[in-house]
Amino acid sequence: MLQKKAPITDFLVQYVKNDTFRAHMPGHKGRALPGTSLPAAAFAWDITEIAGADSLFEADGILRASEQAAAQLYGGADCCFSAGGSTLCIQAMLAKMKAERRRIIAARTVHRAFLNACILLDLPVTWVYPRNGGLIAGAYAAEDFERALASDPSPACVYVTSPDYCGNMQDIAALSTICKSHGARLLVDNAHGAHLAFLPENRHPLALGADFCCDSAHKMLPSLTGAALLHCSEGCGMEMKQYMQLFGSTSPSYLILQSIEGAMVHLANDGISRIQACARRAQQLRERLSQYAFAGDDPLHLTIACDGEQLAAELRAQNVECEYADRTCLVLLLSPVMEEADFVRLETALNACAPQPPATLPTLPEPAEQALPMREAALSAWEIVPLSQAAGRICGPVQVPCPPAVPLVISGERITPEWCDLMRFYGIETIAVVR
Ligand SMILES: Cc1ncc(COP(=O)(O)O)c(C=O)c1O
Incomplete structure (x- = not known):
């Protein structure tokens, strides 16, 4: 099942070795500008769709081979790489729903990428609101989605974000059962969960019954910013690429694409055991830091219920920068590349802080009137x-x-x-x- 092959990397290594004169884009010709602080390899490996390099949206060569290996690694039927983040994957998933003439039922905790895609595609949304918590991190009741599906027999899809920014996960298996019983598709914004397939218990949305989901490889795996995967539960990757190319640049970055493959190879080598070790070490950290109240479900989101803004400032003073902080929480993201020394540093810094209680989240207001589309x-x-x-x-x-x-x-x-x-x-x- 494991991806050991690296067709994109192999091609790039050989192309650089060949020392071909690059009478093609980009204008840097593979050479680092004098005085640049970027490493030379960033220029050498930054190519375009030359012979043998395949073409992302019509892929049938090295890119497709790498995507198929990634699909196998995740246990999905198909997978498309994105150099435009999960944002591009969300646009493609929703374009597919538009093509299938499905109405959209969405958990209100959405990233603005979802909203923008609905605006571009002119898709109205039926919102489901959280029962507890707020819009940044809320808990939903599966029956609220069931009710929204039952209220209208026309074809539909359900869209949820899981994990959310604070690492809370929705009950994807229950939602999948409900969706299947209504003939609806289940789409999951799994931007924060590319590692979930490799926990001791596979908690990836695909394994739990989602039809499509997006993973930002750059958020939780060691890939460059912009790297993402669009996972499909059926073999429709080439169709999804048609939707991706509606929104994506015609010049996707090979550096980003190679970095997706790099993360897949990392997983296939020792990355999976490192994710599991990271989850165990994170749990140990939670137990040792008994002065803190931890929240969230994902082991690699270290979410602390506290005055996050104050804690973020105390951590910053010790040269530790968090992912997110507001008056109710602070989120620290962990990853498989972390070494023991990183955990020790984090623990020492957290032990030196004096966490203050979180502010009380205001009750969520009544849904507002949709005055205009x-x-x-x-x-x-x-x-x-x-x-x-x-x-x-x-x-x-x-x-x-x-x-x-x-x-x-x-x-x-x-x-x-x-x-x-x-x-x-x-x-x-x-x-x-x-x-
Ligand atoms: C929940 C969620 N979904 C989608 C996105 C968009 O992902 P990307 O930045 O990979 O395009 C983000 C980005 O932060 C996110 O937090």
Whole structure:
């Protein structure tokens, strides 16, 4: 089952060795600029679709071979590489749903990539709201999705984010059963979960019954930023590429593509055992740091319930930078490349901090009225107003702080004072509204 072959890497190594004159793009010709701080290999390996290098969206050579090996590693039917992050995979999954004429039912905890794709594809969304928690990290009830599916017999799909930014996971197996009983597709934004297939118990969405899911290889695996995988439970990778090319650059970065393959080879060598060792060591860390309250389900998201902003500042003073912090939590991301010394450093830094209790999350306001279709509102003329003047106005293009880039009010919704309070809680001071 394991990928040991590295067709993209082998090609690049040979091409560099051949010392071919590059009368092709990019303009750097494979040579590092004098005085650049980037390593020379970044230029040498940065090629374009030359003979033998395949072409991502029509792949039938080295790229396709590497994708098929990745599909095998994850136990999926097909897999497409993305140099445009999970964002491109989400666009492709939703374009496929549009082609299948399915309506979209989505858990409201979504990344703005989902929202933007719906706006571009003109897909209205039926939202399911969390029962507990908030929009950054919320707990959903499977029966709420069942109700949304049962309310309309037309073809549908369910879209959920799992793990969320804080490492909480939804019950994908239960959602899959519900979706299957309604003939609906299940799409999972697994941007934060590329490692889940390799935990002692496989918790990857594909293994739990998702039809499609995206994994950002750059978030939890050792790949370059922009690297992602689109996993398919059926052999429709070439069809998915048609949707990907609607949105993606025609010049996907070979550095990024090679780095996906690199992560796959790493997994096949000792990466899987390193993920499992990392999960065990993270658990040990949780047990030793008894002064902290940990949250979340994923072992590699070290999420602490506390005043995250204050803890982030204390960690920064010790030269440790977190992934995400707000007034209710702080998220530290762990990975299989971490060594024992990294865990010791983290533990020492955390032991030197004095965590303060988390702020109380405001109750989630009642769902806002959808005053305009999402696409119309997002593509209307807009202006920025302070929150003090926003109540009653209609939300225009969504502007959210990243991380976590989870929109609170959505394009087209009429803003209420309660939603303004929630935005203020997260430090948002202004909002773009339809003019
Ligand atoms: C939950 C979630 N989904 C999707 C994305 C988009 O992923 P990418 O940056 O790989 O395009 C992100 C990015 O942070 C995310 O957090």
